[in-house]
Amino acid sequence: MGETAYVEALEQAQRNWMRTRIMTDRGDVIDFTVQYETLDRGRRVAVIRYDSAHGFPHIDVLNRRGNVIEKTPLPTSMSMKEALQFGISDIKQNWRTYRLRFFGDES
Amino acid sequence: MSDYVDVDDEEAARIDEGIDQMHRFLRNLIDDPTPLQLIPDGSELQFRAVQIGDEVMQLTAHRPEDSSDPWTARVTSCEPVESPDGALERPPENVDGAPNGHHLSRCTEYRHQLVRVAPTAQAALDAVEAVVLSPAAEVAGS
Numbered sequence: 001m002g003e004t005a006y007v008e009a010l011e012q013a014q015r016n017w018m019r020t021r022i023m024t025d026r027g028d029v030i031d032f033t034v035q036y037e038t039l040d041r042g043r044r045v046a047v048i049r050y051d052s053a054h055g056f057p058h059i060d061v062l063n064r065r066g067n068v069i070e071k072t073p074l075p076t077s078m079s080m081k082e083a084l085q086f087g088i089s090d091i092k093q094n095w096r097t098y099r100l101r102f103f104g105d106e107s
Numbered sequence: 108m109s110d111y112v113d114v115d116d117e118e119a120a121r122i123d124e125g126i127d128q129m130h131r132f133l134r135n136l137i138d139d140p141t142p143l144q145l146i147p148d149g150s151e152l153q154f155r156a157v158q159i160g161d162e163v164m165q166l167t168a169h170r171p172e173d174s175s176d177p178w179t180a181r182v183t184s185c186e187p188v189e190s191p192d193g194a195l196e197r198p199p200e201n202v203d204g205a206p207n208g209h210h211l212s213r214c215t216e217y218r219h220q221l222v223r224v225a226p227t228a229q230a231a232l233d234a235v236e237a238v239v240l241s242p243a244a245e246v247a248g249s
Binding site: 006008010015024027040099 | 129
């Protein structure tokens with residue numbers, strides 16, 4: 001069993017990152033976090049997070065205060081590996097939209 | 108004052124590519140956890156894909172997050188060019204460790220063995236890429 005966390009700067013300007021944490025056991029994903037981060041007021045902050053904390057894979061949408069403003073469970077039929085893949089694919093397709101919504105939300 | 112800056116299409120394409128590279132890295136990490144022993148927990152990563160023949164090598168540079176340490180780069184995976192899009196699976200390997208139907212490739216030879224260290228991620232990746240693209244074979248320590 002191995003758990004590890006990595007972060008990747010997504011461009012040279014160092015304004016967007018992807019942070020991951022993954023725990024595997026013999027080729028199975030048993031726990032994960034994947035989140036898109038951006039720079040806000042000089043701080044690196046999470047915009048959207050897929051993870052399996054609390055025992056079920058779900059999506060957390062965060063505001064600029066770092067609060068979770070929306071928590072949506074993923075279908076229970078998804079394995080952890082499928083949920084991880086879904087999260088990465090969704091972030092790739094929608095990071096720009098999430099980012100715009102994040103900065104548009106001053107609440 | 109927020110740090111909101113609109114992202115132009117060129118930068119967006121680089122971000123998309125970065126997400127793809129992390130996806131590829133995790134997909135291979137699940138199937139082959141060897142990098143867990145070579146790339147410390149908490150590392151900052153930078154990736155580069157290099158195609159040689161019908162294979163794509165993923166080069167990975169790493170250093171501790173928020174540090175000014177030098178970067179270490181290595182070959183972390185070898186895949187056929189036409190891998191299933193987005194699937195968290197990779198083709199079965201033959202006894203040589205190469206993708207099924209392939210003989211032991213140069214990529215497999217370099218994977219986890221070839222290591223270069225440099226002050227920047229790009230320089231470390233450049234150094235590894237220069238070796239894998241050179242006609243003469245070389246592996247770390249040789």
